[in-house]
Amino acid sequence: MTEAVFQPVENETHASEARYAIEQALLSAGSLELWIDDQYVCALSRAASEFSVEWGKLIFSWWDETHSQNWRVMNYALTAGEVRLRATRGWGHALTTVVLRDQTAWQAAQAERNAPLKVKRQSYAEALPLWLTKHFPAARIERVMSGKRRQRHWAIGYVKVRMRIGAENVLAIGVSADEEQTVIDSVVAAGLVWLSESNGVRQSVDRAQRLIFFVPEIRAATILERLTFLTAKHSEARIECFTVNQATGELTPVTIATQPELLSAQSPALQWPQSVELTVPQSDWIERIVSLAPEVIELRAATTRQGSARLLWHGLEFARVQPNGRAEFGIAGLADFERQHLTEMNFAALQELVAELAEQRCAKPTDRRHPLYGLRPEAWLESCLRRDITALNGVIDTALDERFVYSQIPAWQAESRSVLDLLTVTRTGRLAIIEIKESEDGQLPLQGLDYWWRIEQARLRGELAQHGLFPDLELADQSPLLLLVAPRLRFHRSFVGVARCLSPDIEAFRIGINTNWRERIRVYSYDCAQTIKLDYETEETNEEAGE
Known part of the structure; x- marks a missing residue:
């Protein structure tokens, strides 16, 4: 169920549009309940209330045998079974929430809201084609596919509709507001892969x-931000986006921002990395812990708590020192290594933990099934690259500068907070x-895109x-490079279909490294992300060569 989205009523045009939309929403309602600031007031018949436009303002009036009130509507929202108003009375400026509720429809909506996700998905899958045919009267629905089971490239939760509008074939993909935010954001990748596969196997x-x-x-x-930097021209298609009000079924076209518009827009600030030397107070614990294995143990400033120091073994945090000098050690999530306050009495236990890390969290452990070996492999890989960023040299025209490697920079996307792996610079x-x-x-190409445009915005x-x-380094007046790194056999099969849609203004590379990267990182393959050929294109090229 969608949340209430309030629309402003700022002029006569807004007022007229609002009056029409509200009256349409109330057409099928019987008796209404009037609620003011979450307090029930009375049952209200349609004959005892009206909306009017006066002097460019939208006025809501209601009356009964003992009351008569006029409200100026400043904002309104239409949800299932309700019309919600933000309104003022008389000379007052304080906004009051006024609700007109169709109790029958509202209770049905509440029941749907509390229904299992499976039921909500089925309801959305049945509703989307109806909304499409209402918005596009000339559309002919050819096929509807819903995620009743997990497909090759897209998760349960999306509804795909293939239709024809006039002379054009159209792929429509929708996702319900009832899904988790990660599922909603992932609809972009699902749609791009569908387009790539669909156009790749069909006649022109x-x-x-x-x-x-x-x-x-x-x-x-987040979806709209990503669409700014995506294109489907290589598939001879164009990308569009509509927002959906699931309460009313209204589809609204969205103008996708241009790159200059998005890069110049206001956005949440990044939280930049702190210097450990500047943020962590002097502590004997830090020196003693690092001395246990100075060639391996990394010291980093915590990003979530000012003044804390994290001590890591190949990307896995095993100790932390707080601003007041208090230290803790242990591995989060492992019962055998529960976190505990560090004292002289249990320092030997910390030494035992470090010894076990040295034995198991290494390239050749005694037991590859040991949890210390398997935990946080991505952080381990990031740690290896951070120590030897020059392992990626040769992929681009100029070498990376090992003096400047910043990790774990928090970045804010529109609906969530995420972390950038590594930020560095070329020579x-x-x-x-x-x-x-x-x-x-x-999601690898799109997550890289999210960070790319945030850093480009910060650079500008x-x-x-x-x-x-x-x-003391003069940065080049160029947009950042985007290096997408994974073991060569661990790129998702949808990578190419998504990466090829990245804007040509983004210089992106797919870098495949060795699977035994824990021993030493070696680059096995690299490609410009936007020009990688799909499987069917490679087959066509081979056939042409054979002829």
Whole structure:
């Protein structure tokens, strides 16, 4: 069930549109309940209330035998079974919430809201085609596919509709507001892969000319950000997006921002890495812990708590020192290594933990099934690259500068907070963003894109120098490189279909490394992400060569 999205009523045009929308929403309602600031007031018949436009303002009036009130509507929202108003009375400026509720419809909506997710998905799958035919009267629905089972490239939760509008073949893919945010955001990858596969196996007359996303109206910001930097021109198609009000079935086209518009827009600030020397107080514990294995133990400033120091073994935190000098050790999530306060009495236990880390969290452990070996492999890989960023040299025209490697920079997407793996720079001063995956993840190109445009925005605004990054280095006036790194056999099979849609303005590379990277990182393959050929294209090329 979608949340209430309030629309402003700021002029006569808004007022007229609002009056029409509200009256349409109330057409099928019987008696209404009037609620003011969450307090029930009375049952209200349609004959005892009205909406009018007066002097460019939207006025809601109601009356009964003992009361008569006029409210100026400043905002309104339509949800299932309710019309919600933010309104003022008289000369007052304080906003009051006024609700007109169709109790029968509202209770049905509440029951749907509390229904199992499986039921909600089925309801959405049945409703989306109806909304499409209502919005596109000329549309002919050819096929509807819902995620009743997990498909090759897209998770349960998406509804795909193939339809024809006029002379164009259209692929429509929608996701319900009832899904988790990660599922909603992932609809972009699912749609791009569907378009790639669909157009790749069809004759030109049957290929889709449009890919349209239908997304929840108040949870679509990350999707719209991503669409700014995506293109389907190589598939001879264009990408569009509509927001969906699931309460009313209204579909609203969205104008996708241009790159300059998005890069110049206001966005949440990044939290930049702190210097350990500046943020962590002097502590004997830090020196003693690091001395146990100085060649392996890393010391990093915590990103979530100012002044804390994290001590890591190949990317796995095993100890932490707080701003007040208090230290803890242990492995989060492992009962055998529960966190405990570090004292002289149990320092030997910490030494035993470090010894076990040395034995099991290494390239050749005595037991590859040991939890210390298997925990946080991505962080381990990131740690290896951070120590030897030059292992990626040769992929791009100029070498990476090992003096400047920043890790775990928090970045804010529209609906969530995420972390950038590595930020570095080439010897010629060009920024390079390194996004790392140790296991298959179909979102790799899009997650890299999220970080790319945030860092590019920060570069254009001069924020890197303001926060003391890359001291005494003049950064090149170029957008960052985007390096997408994973073991060569661990790229998700959907990678190519998504990566080829990245804007040509983004210089992105797919870098495949050796699977035994724990011993030493070696680059086995690298490609420009946007020009990698799909399997069927490779087959066609081979056939042509054979002829």
